[in-house]
Amino acid sequence: MLQLLLLFLCAIPFPAWTGAPTSLLGEPNDGSFILSIKGPGGVHDPVTGDGYEVTVVLETQEEGQEEPECAVHSQPIPEGTTPAAAAAAIRAGLQAAGVPAANITVTDATVIVTGDINAGGVGQTSSSTAKASGVAYQGAENLDPKKKAFKKKLEESGAQGGAWVSNAANLRLAVTGFDSASEPAVDSVWIVIPAGLTAAQVDALILTNLNDAGWVATNPALNALDVFAGATVVDLRSSLTLLDGDPGFLAYSGIYPDLN
């Protein structure tokens, strides 16, 4: 069900659910995505704890391509799966979802996807002792300036109509990059998502927390969040979203062209 709904959301034209101008189309990006699976006893531990499901969303846009493509894969991780085996299964699933095999590299329990990544997200269905952790990031400094955007993909299509309400969970948003002195810097905010909030209330809660922490962020449309700077990070290179629990949406981070 989750996969079907995410596929439905991915099928919606990109500007329709971000509020971004159409000038975004045709703008390739140069990001990558890295996901690691961690078990309680390490990468070679045969026990990953309780079974759970990892969902990965990747949005790509090659040069000359008018609209971005969205690949979604939900991978059940049965109890006892090693992290390395889970990573291999996610690789196969991403290939089946349309990501070229040449763009996916797996080392130990880490999945690295290269090739014009706009955005990526990862979530898991339960707070197992095993964790999936992923991040989308941009490459070289000499590329054109970009802005970073976080997006939340709602599980329930009813969210647009106000019927959706959140489950309780913790959401972590982080950006890495460089501060005003060009030194490595990171800003991170943990946000407690209470149960029963509407999509608009979740948006407001996240935006308030970011603003209170000194971030420069906007909420251009329902379920969308643009971050221009953290409290110290002024030159963004990577963004990370982590969920502890299942709030009912998949946090989704990435890199978007500066449209200003």
Next chain:
Amino acid sequence: MFKTLTTAIFLLATLAWASSATLSSTSRHPGTGSDNVVAFDVICHLEIIDAEWSAKITVDRPNLDSIQLTVPFPNGTTEDAMATAVALAINHAADAQIATVEEDVAGPDKVVLSGDASVSASTWLMDEQPGPSDGHIKVIHSNKPTGPLVVPNVLWIEMTLQPFRGADILFTLTLQGKKPSGAPYLKSGSLQVDEDDSLAQAAQKIVNKLNQSGFNASVIPSGVRVDAVPGGPTIENYLVSIDGVLAEDASKPIHYGLKVDHGA
């Protein structure tokens, strides 16, 4: 106690690495003249434990724009996966295959830059998060990948510290070569630098310690230079590492890094 034990393990591991290196003077690596090998060694583990890290990677290329990357290392990323991720990111940004990964069954895989490209790296821990944070990453620079010897005669090494904060750092230098008599030469020195030290203070402390240990060291801006002693041992291989010393409370952001150059 744990800090002392960890430090001892680092030194033993470093000496073991150096003493196990194979000496040869018949092969030449294309990266001669620059620091072109970097590896990431998670302290006491094979993977990051309960923390998110990032690495700032800078690749300098003669007559080309330098490349600066931030490569995230999510929780659970292994040392070998870090090397893979960094090499892929460099090649993707350079739009060329200038970085390769050399497998090392006895230690972390190494990222080797081709040609005259050189790489410097710093790592840092993302800030406060629930639960304990662990898995400090040692950044290792060397002129020698796992293959045959790179440079038969290193004349000088310059090590530039990158601003560090959040933890004391442990700096270790190991030189390996031959004495004039032909006998093997191996010397290693290590120093813990206080978090509150300025770069200049840290560099001076390192120089003092290295000179006490028999090196020919001097201060350069934000760093340390070590010269071979005329008529002294021939330096064939160096290994420089830097890492944050494990703190009782590791739940604060830390970062540290190093750039290394050498001449032959």
